[in-house]
Amino acid sequence: MPVHVDLSAHEITVPVVIRNAPPGRLYEDAVTREGAGIVSSGAIAIRSGAKTGRSPADKHVVRRPESESQVWWGPVNHPIDEHTFLLNRQRAVDYLNTRDQIYVVDGFAGWDPACRVKVRVLCARAYHALFMHNMLMRPTLDDLERFGAPDFVIYNAGQFPANPYTAQMTSRTSIDLCLERREQVILGTEYAGEMKKGVFTFMHWFLPARGVLSMHCSANESLADGGGGGDVALFFGLSGTGKTTLSADPARRLIGDDEHGWGDDGIFNIEGGCYAKCIHLAEAKEPEIWRAIRFGTVLENVVYDPATRAVDFESSAITENTRAAYPIDFIANAKLPCTAGHPRNVIFLTCDASGVLPPVSRLSHEQAMYHFLSGYTARVAGTEMGIVEPQVAFSTCFSAAFLVRHPTEYARLLAARLRRHEARAWLVNTGWTGGAYGVGRRIDLSVTRRIIDAIHAGALDVAPVTRDSVFGLDAVTAVPGVVDRVLEPRLAWADEAAWESAARRLAARFRDNFQAYAAAAGADVVAAGPA
Template sequence: MAEMLSLEQYGIRASEVIRNAPPGALYEHAIHFDKSAAISNTGALMIRSGAKTGRSPSDKRVVDLPQSTDDIWWGDVNVKLDERTFDVNRERAIDYLNTCDRIYVVDGFAGWDPKYRINVRIICTRPYHALFMHNMLIRPTAEELANFGEPDYVVFNAGKFPANRHTSHMTSKTSVDLCFERKEFVILGTEYAGEMKKGIFSVMNYIMPKQGVLSMHCSANEGDDGSVSLFFGLSGTGKTTLSADAHRRLIGDDEHCWSDDGVFNIEGGCYAKAIGLSAESEPEIYGAIRYGTVLENVVYDPVTRAVDYDDVSITQNTRASYPIEYIDNAKIPCVGGHPNHVIFLTYDAFGVLPPVSRLTPEQAMYHFISGYTAKVAGTEMGVTEPQATFSAGFGAAFLVMHPSKYAELLAQKMEAHGAKAWLINTGLTGGAHGTGKRMSLAHTRGIIDAIHAGQLDGVETVADPVFGVGVPASVPGVPDSLLTPRNAWADKAAYDATAQKLASLFQENFKKFAEGSSEAIKNAGPKA
C-alpha cells in the first residue's frame, strides 16, 4: 500500500495524495484512469505523452533574481522570467492540481554519491509520470523514505493544464519554469515526461559547479581494472551504443558528475531511444523492456501487444524508461573512479574528421565548448547536404552557467587525474554525404577497445593540417587508409574544400564563446 501524504504546505488539498506507489499500483491506476495505457507483450507499460512528444526548449524559463543572476548564462537557452510571472504560473499549476481526484508524489534522490545527492519531490497527476520518475530518480530504501524529510527541490507537474499565453514572457501554451531561489520547477502545457528528468539535470548543472563538481551530459562505463571512460556526444553519435559494452560495466547512460572522489551517475534509470530497437542491434536495452518499464509513444499490435519499434507514425522520439538495474552489466551503486579517458563522439556527415584523434587539453576544451556533430537534412528538391550542429558541452539545452565554466572544470579535472581526451568520428569517411560511407561500427568499437587497452598510448601521431588534432599513425584492426581522412577521398580537391568549409563553421560558431575563453583555447580550433 502506498503511503498517503499531506501537501498542505504547497497549498495542495487533494483528497487523495499517493506517495511512492510501487510499479504494480501505478500500472493499475494507469490502466484504469488513462485511456492511452496498455501493457506490452513483454510486460512494459505503453503510454502516450499527449500532444508534445519531445522537450520544449523554447518554452524553458529561469527566474531572474539577484542571488543567482550573475551565475546564469542568459540567452536562448536560459530565458529570463520575472518572479511575479513565476508566481502566476505556480498558482495556476496549484489551482489545477487542486481540481484533480488524486495526486502522485515521488520522493527520490538525484546523485549516487551521498555527499552530493539532493532530495527531489515530484508532484504529478498521471500514473505514468510517477512511474517514469520512480525509474529515473534513485529509489530510496524504506528507511531512507521514512527519514526523507523536506525535499531540496520540488517539481510541480501540471502539464495537462496549459499556461496562459497572454502572461508576460509566455510564447505558447507550454511553460517550463525553474526558480533556483525557491528551489521549485513548474511544468504547464506539456505532458512529455522528459521535461521532469531534464529539469533535475538543469538543477544539478547549477548547484554542482558551485561545489567544484563538474556535471556532464555523457555516458560512463568501467572496465574490470576499474578504468573509467566518459562518452560525450549529441543525439545519433553512438553514445548509448558505444558505452553499452559487454566487457565493461555501465555506470550510466546520460547524466554524470565528476567530483574530487571520482564520477557518479545522477540518475537511477535510463531513458533510451526506442526507434529501430532490436535484440540484435542493442540487446541490453531490448532486454530491459519488461515489467516496470515505461514505453512512451510507441506503436503496437492491438491483438498481440507486440511493439513495432520501426513505426514512427506518432514520433521519431519513441522512448523507454527503466531502472538501471534492468541492464545486466550495470554497476550498482553507480559510481566509479576518476576517468582515464574522455571520449567526444561526433557524426561528421562532411566526412573530413579522422576516425580517431588525440586531443591536447586546450583542444579538449575547444571541442567540448563547440559540441559538434552534423546531420543530413533533405531539401525541397530532394537534394541532401550535411548540416553542422553545435551544442556547447554536448548538451547546451541543459547548461545553466556559461559553457566555459564547465570547460574549465573539465580541464582542471583531466589535468589533475591524467585523463586522456579523444575525438572519434562515427560518421562518414571517403567523402561527404552522397559519396562517403558510414564508419564501420566494428572499426569504431575496435578504436575504443584499442584506447581502453592502452594500445594507442605510445603510437606516433601526426597533426591534421586543418583541424590540428593528433591522428595516430596506426590503430590495430583499422586500415591505415582510413586514419587520414584526405587519403580516403578520391577527389583531394573536394576534400580540401569541404575541410575548409567545416573549419569555417567551427570558427563562426566559436565567436560567441571567444570572450570567455583563453587565447590557448581559441588557438586550439581548426585553421580555415
C-alpha cells in the same frame, strides 16, 4: 505501505495522495484512468499527448538578483520575473487541487551521498509517477520516513495549459525554473522528459557551485581480473553519434547512460534509470536495452498491435522520438552503486557528415576544451541519394539545452579534472569517410568499436599520429585491426583537393561558432581550434 506525507508546504489539499506507489499500482491506474496498454514484454505503453518531445522555446528561468549574474541568459535560458513564475506555480497548484487524487514521488538525484539532492515530484498522471520512479534513485522505506523537506520540487500540471495572456508567456506551454525556490513548474506539456531534464538542469546549477562538474555523457568501467573495478571512460556526444551504443559494452560495466557528475572522489551517475531511444530497436543490435523492456518499463509513444500486444519498434507513426524508461538495474551489467573512480579516457563523439574529420584524434588539454565548448556533430538533412551538404550542429558542452551557467565554467572544471587526474582526451568521428554524406560511406561500427577498444586498452596512448593541416588534430594512424588508409581522411578521399575544400568550409563554421566563447576561453584554447 508508503509513509504518509504532509503537503501543506506545497499548498496541496487533495484528499487522496499516493506516495511512491509500486509499479503494479501505477500500472492499474495508467490502464484504467489514462488509456495505457500492457505490451507482450510486460512493459506499459502510454502516450504523452500532443507534445512528444521537449519544448526548449518555452523553457524559462526566473531572473533574481541573487543568481542573475551567474546564469547564461539567451536562447537556452529565457528570463521571466518572479511574479510570472508565482502565477504559473499557483496555476499548477490550483489544477492539482482539482484532481480526485495525485501522486507524489520522492527520490534522489546523485549517487554520491555528498552531492545527493532530495527530489519531490507532484503530478496527476500515473504515467508521470512511474516515469520518475524509474528515473530517480528509489528510496527505501527508511529513507521515506526520514526524507524531510525536499531540496527540489517539480509541480507537474502538464495537462493544464499556461495562460498565453500572462506576461512573458509565448504559448500555452511553459516550463519554469526558479533557482532560489528550487522549484520547477510544468504547464501545457505532458512529455515526461521535461521532468528528467528539469532535474538535470537544476544539477547543472547545483553541482558546479560545489566544485563538481555536471556532464551530459555516458560512462562505463572495465572489469579487472578478479571482478574488481578497472579503468573508467566517459562518452560525450549528441544524438546519432553512438554514445549509448558504444558505452553499452558487454565487457564493461555501465555506470550510466546520460547524466553524470565528476567530483573529488571520482564520477557518479545523477540518475536512477535510463531513458533510451527505441525507434528501430532490435535485439541483435542492442540486446541490453531490448532485455530491459519488461514489467516496470515505461514505453512512450510506441505503436503496438492491439491483438498480440507486440510493439512495432520500426513505426514512427506517433513520433520518431519513441522512448523506454527503466531502472538502471534492468541492465544486466550495470554497476551498483553507480559510482566509479576518476576517468582514464574522455571521449568526444561526433558524427561528421562532411567526411573530413579523422576517425580518431588524440587531443591536448587545450584542444579538449575547444571541442568540448564546440560540441560539434552533423545531422543529414534528408535521406535522398546525392545530398552532400550536411546540417552542421553545435551544442556547447554537448549539453547546451540544459546548461544554466556559462559554458566556460563547465569547460574550466573539465580542464582542471583532466590535468589533475592525467586523463586522456579523444575526438572520435563516427560519421563519414571517403567523402561527405551521399558520396562517402559511414564509418563501419566495427571499426569504431576497434578504435574504442584500443583506447580502453591503452594501445593508442603512444600510437603514431599525423598532424591534420586544417584542424590541427593529431590523427592516430595505426589502430589494431583497422586499415591505415581509413584513419587519414585526406587519403580516404579520391580527390585530396576536394577534401581540403570541404575541411576548410567546416573549419570556418567552427570558427564562427566559437566566437561566442573566445573571450572567456582564452587565447590558448582559441589557438587549439582550426586554422
